[in-house]
Amino acid sequence: MKRLVAILLAVTIVFVLTACGAKTEASPSGKPAESVAVSETPNKNLKTASVTEGGYQINTDLDLNTPVTLDIVGPGLFETGEEGLTDLTSGIFKPGWNVIEARWNELYPNAKLNFNICPWSDWQSSITTACLDGQADIIMHGASLPDLTEDLAPYIQNTEGYREQIYVTAARRTTENPSVYKISGISTYTAPAIIWVDTQKFADFGVELPNDDWSIDEFVETAKSLTGTNPVTGEECYGIQLPFSGTSNLFFNYMLAAYGMGAKSFIYGDTMADCSVNFLSDESIEAFDLLAELAKYESPDALEGVSVVTTLNGENNWAMMGTNAAITGIFEKQMAGIDEGRYVAYNMPVISKGEYAGNPIPYFGDINIAMYNQSDAKDWAWEFIKFMTTDEVASQWIADQLVYPNNVNGITAVEGIMDKRTISVFQHAMSTMPENFNGSTNDNFNNVSFGPVTSNLLTCVDNVLNGRMTSTEAAQYMQNAIDEYLATIK
Numbered sequence: 193m194k195r196l197v198a199i200l201l202a203v204t205i206v207f208v209l210t211a212c213g214a215k216t217e218a219s220p221s222g223k224p225a226e227s228v229a230v231s232e233t234p235n236k237n238l239k240t241a242s243v244t245e246g247g248y249q250i251n252t253d254l255d256l257n258t259p260v261t262l263d264i265v266g267p268g269l270f271e272t273g274e275e276g277l278t279d280l281t282s283g284i285f286k287p288g289w290n291v292i293e294a295r296w297n298e299l300y301p302n303a304k305l306n307f308n309i310c311p312w313s314d315w316q317s318s319i320t321t322a323c324l325d326g327q328a329d330i331i332m333h334g335a336s337l338p339d340l341t342e343d344l345a346p347y348i349q350n351t352e353g354y355r356e357q358i359y360v361t362a363a364r365r366t367t368e369n370p371s372v373y374k375i376s377g378i379s380t381y382t383a384p385a386i387i388w389v390d391t392q393k394f395a396d397f398g399v400e401l402p403n404d405d406w407s408i409d410e411f412v413e414t415a416k417s418l419t420g421t422n423p424v425t426g427e428e429c430y431g432i433q434l435p436f437s438g439t440s441n442l443f444f445n446y447m448l449a450a451y452g453m454g455a456k457s458f459i460y461g462d463t464m465a466d467c468s469v470n471f472l473s474d475e476s477i478e479a480f481d482l483l484a485e486l487a488k489y490e491s492p493d494a495l496e497g498v499s500v501v502t503t504l505n506g507e508n509n510w511a512m513m514g515t516n517a518a519i520t521g522i523f524e525k526q527m528a529g530i531d532e533g534r535y536v537a538y539n540m541p542v543i544s545k546g547e548y549a550g551n552p553i554p555y556f557g558d559i560n561i562a563m564y565n566q567s568d569a570k571d572w573a574w575e576f577i578k579f580m581t582t583d584e585v586a587s588q589w590i591a592d593q594l595v596y597p598n599n600v601n602g603i604t605a606v607e608g609i610m611d612k613r614t615i616s617v618f619q620h621a622m623s624t625m626p627e628n629f630n631g632s633t634n635d636n637f638n639n640v641s642f643g644p645v646t647s648n649l650l651t652c653v654d655n656v657l658n659g660r661m662t663s664t665e666a667a668q669y670m671q672n673a674i675d676e677y678l679a680t681i682k
Contacts, residue, residue, distance in 0.1 A: 194286075195452075196446075198272075203601070211467060213289055213524040216681065221417070222397070223419050225446040226453045230434065234421040234475045235420065241288075245295060245377045246581050246603070247583065247584055247601055248578060248582040248583035248584070248586075249658045250299050250300070251575055251578075252320060254300075254535075254575060255570065256300065256302060257302060258302065259302045259303075259304070260302065260303050260356075260572055261263055261303075261304045261305075261306055262303065262304070262305055262306065262329045262330060262573060262576055263308060263327045263328050263330070263570055263575075264305060264306065264307050264308065264309070264329070264330040264332065264567060265309075265310065265318065265319055265322040265323075265327070265330070265331055265616060266309065266310060266315060266318075266319050266330075266331050266332030266333050266334060266682045267309065267310055267311060267312045267315040267318075267333055268312070268331065268332055268333050268559040269286075269308055269381075269559045269561075269590075269593070270289045270292075270307055270309045271311075271612065272286045272287065272288045272289070272361070272508075272593065273287045273288045273289070273416075274289055274290050274293075274307070275288045275290060275591075276288035276290075276291075276339070280538045284523070284594075285521075286438075286593050286594070287482075287544075287589060287592050288368075288560075289305075289307055289309075289508045291585070291589050292580075292586060292589055293304075293305050293582065295586065296576070298573075299579075301319070303572060304658075305496060305576075308322060308327065309332070315333070316337065317436060319331055319334065319340070319620070320340070321361065322338075323340055323564055325565065326566075328564040328566075328567065329551070329563070329564055329567040329568075329569050329570075329572070329573045329576075330561060330562070330563065330564070330573055330576055330577070331377075331558055331561075331562045331563070331564055332559065332560075332561060332562075333377075333559055333561075333562075334376065334377050334560065334561070334562030334563075334564070334606035334648070335342070335362035335363075335364055335377030335560040335562050335630075336364070336376075336560075336632065336640070337376075337562075337628055338364050338366045338374055338376045339366075339668055340562075340564060340565060341374075341376045341453075341562040341563060341564065342450060342562070342563040342564070342565040342567075342570065343374050343375060343376070343479075344361070344375040344376070344378065344562075344563065344577070345374075345379065347377045347405065347574045348361070348375065351474050353550050354578060356584070356601055357581075357582050357599050358378065358379075358581055358598050358599050358600070359379075359382060359470070359598050359599070359600065359616060359622040359623065359625065360373045360379050360382060360556065360558075360598060360622065360625055360630070361377075361378055361628070362375070362376055362377035362378055362379050362558065362560035362562070362630060363375050363376065363630060363631050363633075364376045364630065364631040364632060364640060365460060365638065365640070365641065366641075367373075367464055367641050368513070369462055369463070369465070369469055370460040370461065370462075370464060370466075371460045371461055371462050371466075375461050375541065375563055376560075377560035377561055377577075378560060378562075378564030378577055378581050378582055378598070379434060379556075379558035379559070379560045379561075379581075379592050379598040380558070380560060380561050380581060380590060380597070380598060381558060381559060381593070381595035381597055381598055382556045382557070382561055382595075382596050382597075382598045382622055383514045383516045383517065383518075383554040383556055383557040383558065383596065383616075384516065384555065384557050384596075384618060384622060384625075385448065385495055385514060385515070385540050385553070385554075385556070385621075386514070386515060386516070386518050386537050386539060386556035386614075386617055386618075386621065387512050387513065387514055387515075387537070387538040387539075388423055388504065388512065388513045388514075388515060388518075388521055388535050388536070388537060389401065389402070389511070389512055389536045389538055390508060390510070390511050390512070390516075390534065390537065391533060391534060391535070391536055392534055393418060393422065393429055393474060393510075393511040394418070394511065394589060395420050396422050396423060396424040396425065396429075396536075397417060397422070397423065397429070397511070397529035398420055399414065399417045401536075402414055402538060404536075404539065404620075405539075405542050405550070405552075406454050406540065406541050406542070407542060407544065408482065408541045408542075408544050409441065409454075410541070411481070411541040412485055412486065414431065414512070415431030415432040415486060415489040415511075415512060416488070416489055418430075418431035418432075418489070418511035418512070419430065419431040419488070419489040419511075420453065426574055427509070428509060428550045429509060429510070429511055430490055430491040430494070430509055430510050430511070431489035431490075431510070431511050432486055432489050432510065432511070432512045432513070432514070433490060433491065433494050433501070433502075433510040433512070433513040433514065434483075434486060434490060434494070434502070434514055434543050434657075435448065435514030435515055435516065435555070436514075437494040437495070437497070437498035437500050438494060439496040440476075440650070441663060442649040442650055442653050442654060442657075443637075443646060443652075443653050444555065444631065444637075445483055445647035445653055446479060446480070446483065446637070446649050446652070446653050446659075447597060447631070447634070447637040447638075448514075448515050448540065448555055449479035449480070449482045449483050450475070450479040450583070450636035450637070451543060451548075451553050451555075452479070452540075452541065452542075452543055452544060452545060453471060453475045453476075453479045453482065453545070453638055454475050454495055454544060454545040454546030454547075454549070455475035455476045455478070455479050455636050456470070456473075456635040456636060457469055457471050457473070457476050457633075457635070457636045457637070457670075458470075458634075458635055458636065458637070458638050458642070459472055463484075464678070464681050465642060465678075465681060465682045466593065467641075467642075467678065468673075468678065469642070469670070469671060469674045469675070469678075470668055471668075471670040471671040471674070472668065472671050475545075476636075476667055477663050477664060477665075477667045480652070480656050480664075480667060481605055481663045482592070483653060483657055484645075484657070484662075484663055485637060486657075487656070487658070487659070490657075491509055491510065492511060494510075495658055496658070497619070502515065502526050503528075504521045504524040504525040504530060504535045505524060505525070505528035505530065506528060506534070508529050515557060516556065517581055517615055518537060518610075518617075518635075519594050519595065519596070519606075519609065519610060520594070521535065521682070522609070522611065522614065523594075524608060532611065536613060537588055537613055537614040538551040538618040539552040539620055539621055540552045540554075540555070540619050540621075541553060541594045547626075548624075548626050551626070551657060552620065552621050552624060553625040554621070554624075554626060554629050556622070556629075556630075556631065557631060558598070558630075559595075561577050561580055561581070562565055562577075563577065567630055575638065581597075581598060581599055582599055582601075583602070584601065584605070587599060587601065587602045587604075587605040588605045590602075590605070591605035591606045594609070596610075596618055596622075597604035598622075603619070637649070642674055643674070643677035643678075644673060644674075644677060645673075645674060648670055648673045648674070649670065651669075652666040652669055652670055653666075
């Protein structure tokens with residue numbers, strides 16, 4: 193109970209951070225990749241400057257001669273500072289924003305960037321203050337603050353070829369009109385959920401490796417087959433370790449399960465008063481059933497949030513592990529001297545029914561970039577967003593932060609970091625992502641508009657996994673809690 197209370201107290205502080213971004217990940221070389229310059233004399237003949245075909249190209253429709261300053265506020269992405277930093281544990285160096293600044297000024301020497309990067313501990317208040325003071329044009333992670341951000345849909349529509357270059361937008365349903373999405377920002381990087389498979393444990397148990405498009409039933413059966421005493425080592429083995437085990441984001445496991453079962457727990461109307469929830473549907477209850485079944489094949493320590501093993505160093509007690517921090521795992525096994533074929537990436541099992549049946553269960557974290565809706569330099573702000581999400585140097589810089597760039601050409605930036613198998617898994621996950629999907633406001637989860645849904649789901653998932661609630665009890669609990677909340681705003 194104390195553990196659960198602690199988690200509940202923490203969730204309102206930290207859920208946005210982990211939900212929206214992957215773990216900090218490392219670089220194999222220990223240093224930033226070299227930037228690719230477009231010209232040996234970048235400040236001359238700007239109209240001809242470009243990057244790669246289909247990538248970012250300089251906008252000559254802008255006023256290139258009049259000085260302008262863009263204020264960048266918010267947390268994440270640029271938190272390495274101006275000069276970069278070296279991780280004290282791994283010794284990995286991640287380059288600072290000076291790389292981005294130099295590249296941008298190479299293209300636009302009269303457009304200066306002013307970085308005001310704040311910590312996650314007070315990011316919302318810091319952003320609000322900067323906006324009120326008129327010192328904001330670009331908001332890092334601003335999509336989660338839709339009241340402050342410009343709707344980018346018209347900008348995307350008026351920019352030929354841009355939408356085809358990126359995987360996802362940072363779309364959100366708003367309290368003003370929950371029935372439609374607002375493109376509040378653009379993801380700079382993505383962190384889709386995957387499954388790490390320990391091939392050694394599969395071999396020890398004599399279990400065949402799964403197909404790439406495995407079903408939920410196959411996934412569950414595989415976890416069951418790999419739970420018990422390892423016949424080779426004599427050690428206890430558990431078939432699965434769920435994503436977010438031992439974290440305050442445990443509730444996201446319901447979202448994954450609900451999407452897999454085709455549940456649509458949230459019904460949206462034109463106003464919040466017109467919205468409702470349906471946690472008592474067969475599909476929603478089946479989502480809790482799935483979690484209860486998988487709990488049979490998860491370590492008791494993981495279920496209790498104690499001593500959760502996530503490192504790919506050969507000492508894990510699980511055969512499969514869900515995560516949205518795949519790149520971290522690549523470096524963990526490299527540093528531990530683990531054979532490349534020991535841990536293999538797989539997509540999440542496919543959705544069983546509904547509109548997206550056959551696609552991998554979606555989840556991705558991100559750090560997004562948004563435009564302040566009162567900026568007096570919106571054209572330049574949009575240009576910087578385009579630049580950060582399509583330029584090849586910016587993409588390489590993002591990859592050197594050990595995350596996956598949100599553009600289809602980003603594969604070239606991660607080829608020296610990720611193995612081909614893991615890249616293909618990422619690409620499949622992102623290319624099949626439902627339109628407007630995000631981890632905050634979707635058809636089976638909404639932690640933006642529906643009051644205590646996050647803390648309630650955390651309670652329910654924890655109780656279902658540990659056998660303190662049945663699936664029906666959890667579904668009824670959620671239904672009652674959200675109905676009560678909605679009643680207060682109608």
